Amino acid sequence: MSNHPDYEHIRGLGQNYFDPSSEPGRFTQYTVTLDMNQTRSEAVDVDMEVEARLNGSYRQVMEMMQRNRMALDALVELLLRKEKVQGDEIVQVVESLGHPQDLAQRAEWADYELL
Structure with a gap:
């Protein structure tokens, strides 16, 4: 996760669980991070791990x-020309100018949406 020396003995974040009730068709991941018996050093460890996850994200x-800069620039131009842009117009721009790696990931996620 990090090369920082304080991560050597870090106690990981708490248990992860998914809540299907937050939004229909979506699962939201929650991480339990605190308990009443947590020491100050454990709280610092958790803070450091949360910061590392945020920085990674x-x-x-x-x-x-950066990979999709052409698509972003095209969307900016589209928005400058038109006051309102429909979702299918955005999809068309993204699919025509998006980076192949991200388009493949998008297609993979779309398969999960169907489940």
């Missing part, structure tokens, strides 16, 4: 946006 999003 931020990096992934920035990389995805």
